[in-house]
Amino acid sequence: MIAFVRAMDLLSDIKHMMFLSFADAVEKKPELVRGLLRSRFRFSMRSIKRISRTLELLESSLQDDESVDVLSNAVQDIDPQELASLVERACVLFNRMREAKPEVFRNAASQWASSVDPYEAARAVEGIVEDVVEALRPIAPQVMPPLVRGFADLLSEDDGTGEMESALEKLRKALLGKEVMR
Numbered sequence: 750m751i752a753f754v755r756a757m758d759l760l761s762d763i764k765h766m767m768f769l770s771f772a773d774a775v776e777k778k779p780e781l782v783r784g785l786l787r788s789r790f791r792f793s794m795r796s797i798k799r800i801s802r803t804l805e806l807l808e809s810s811l812q813d814d815e816s817v818d819v820l821s822n823a824v825q826d827i828d829p830q831e832l833a834s835l836v837e838r839a840c841v842l843f844n845r846m847r848e849a850k851p852e853v854f855r856n857a858a859s860q861w862a863s864s865v866d867p868y869e870a871a872r873a874v875e876g877i878v879e880d881v882v883e884a885l886r887p888i889a890p891q892v893m894p895p896l897v898r899g900f901a902d903l904l905s906e907d908d909g910t911g912e913m914e915s916a917l918e919k920l921r922k923a924l925l926g927k928e929v930m931r
Contacts, residue, residue: 807819807820904917
């Protein structure tokens with residue numbers, strides 16, 4: 750088993766070295782970089798079109814009750830317990846790592862955050878939010894009320910520990926511009 754793990758590591762190293770060599774070679778040829786980037790986006794678009802066409806076929810080729818049956822069966826094929834188990838295992842492992850070495854994730858996150866140019870990040874986020882808000886504006890009157898009601902319902906849930914009330918109090922103070930106590 751140890752040999753297998755070492756072999757996988759070596760293959761990963763070889764793949765990484767090949768990528769670095771390829772990147773160095775491509776860097777000198779901007780037209781190739783542009784082509785690779787366009788190719789990546791075209792690949793993504795083909796996947797989106799394939800999914801769209803599949804849904805179109807489902808919608809147009811089947812009667813309403815048939816499409817409901819097909820979708821219901823597809824959803825039933827998804828194992829929610831397996832998905833939940835995956836998330837739980839990832840959380841358990843993260844929590845173990847954080848308990849044993851709390852500085853590891855914090856340091857990695859700090860290094861990442863300090864490496865990002867705050868001005869460029871703020872500009873990018875502002876632009877993305879502005880564009881998304883403008884794009885969603887036509888459907889907002891229909892979409893936002895159920896989202897806001899749902900969010901409000903979730904915020905009103907309390908398990909008796911007082912955690913939600915404490916969190917809401919911090920949110921109220923922050924929204925009112927008062928200093929939030931830590």
